[in-house]
Structure formats: C-alpha cells, structure tokens
Amino acid sequence: MENEILVDKDKQEKPKVKVERKEGEPTAAFKGASWAALLVGVSAYLIGLFNATMELNEKGYYFAILIFGLYSSVSLQKAVRDKEEGIPVTSIYYGISWVALIVSVSLMAIGLYNAGSIVLSEKGFYGMAFVLSIFAAITVQKNIRDTQKARERD
DSSP states (O other), rough: SSSSSOOOGSSSSSOOOOOOTTTOOOOOHHHHHHHHHHHHHHHHHHHHHHHHOSOOOHHHHHHHHHHHHHHHHHHHHHHHHHHTTTTOHHHHHHHHHHHHOOOOHHHHHHHHHOOOSSSHHHHHHHHHHHHHHHHHHHHHHHHHHHHHHHHHTT
16 A cells, blocks of 8 residues: 555546647637737727827827727738738738838837827837737737638638
C-alpha cells in the first residue's frame, strides 16, 4: 500500500471534445481576442473623448480621425488581401487606401502634437487607444476574411 496511488473515480480525465474548425480558419479564441481588442480600444478612446475638457469642435476632430482611421485600415487590408489573392484591385483604389491610412495616422499625430490643452499622459492614452483600435480593426477584418474563405472551400 506504500507505493499504491489512490485514484478517485470521479476525478478521472474526461475525453476532450474536438472542436470542428476548417483549415485556415482562425480559432475562436483569436477571433474573440481580436473583437475584444477592438471593443476595448474604441471604447477607451471614446470614453476618454467624452470625459475630456476640450472644446466640442476638438472632440469632433478626434472622433472623425478615429472613424477615418478605422475605415481606411479595413479598406487597405481588404485591398492588400484582394491583390494577394488575385482579385482585381485598381491601382487608384489601392493607392488611395494607402494614402488614407497614412493621412489618418498623420492627422492624429499632428493633432496630438499641437494640442496644448492636453497633458502628455493623455496624449499617450489617445495615441495608444488609436493604434490599438486600428490594429484590432485590421485583425477583425482578416479573421472575417479567413473564416469566409475557409468555409467557401467546402
């Protein structure tokens, strides 16, 4: 009995359930993390904007930059992906997508640099929330596209 290991019958390992996932489809955890990052980034940015002591026109500027950045990043991701998969993309649309993203990021940086009423830590907060939102929007778009493509293969 010294070397005998007692095993409780109720604590025996149960067989793991295999999750059906198509080849190339992102995991549910990755999809969830991407959506959570988008929600956290956009929510934090908007809550910070709502609570800011800046003028309404200044809040409108930063709100418009967020929307412009989200749209341009998703548009660029789609254009790059379409081009990579051989789906026709006009060079003007592809170029405009790049320019739009560069302009949105530049306007955000210029706005924060020139904002005299915002303390440095708040500028960092807006910058990080903006970057998180842009990155998460690209990732969510990629996940949607990967899931759609994986399901079309069947």
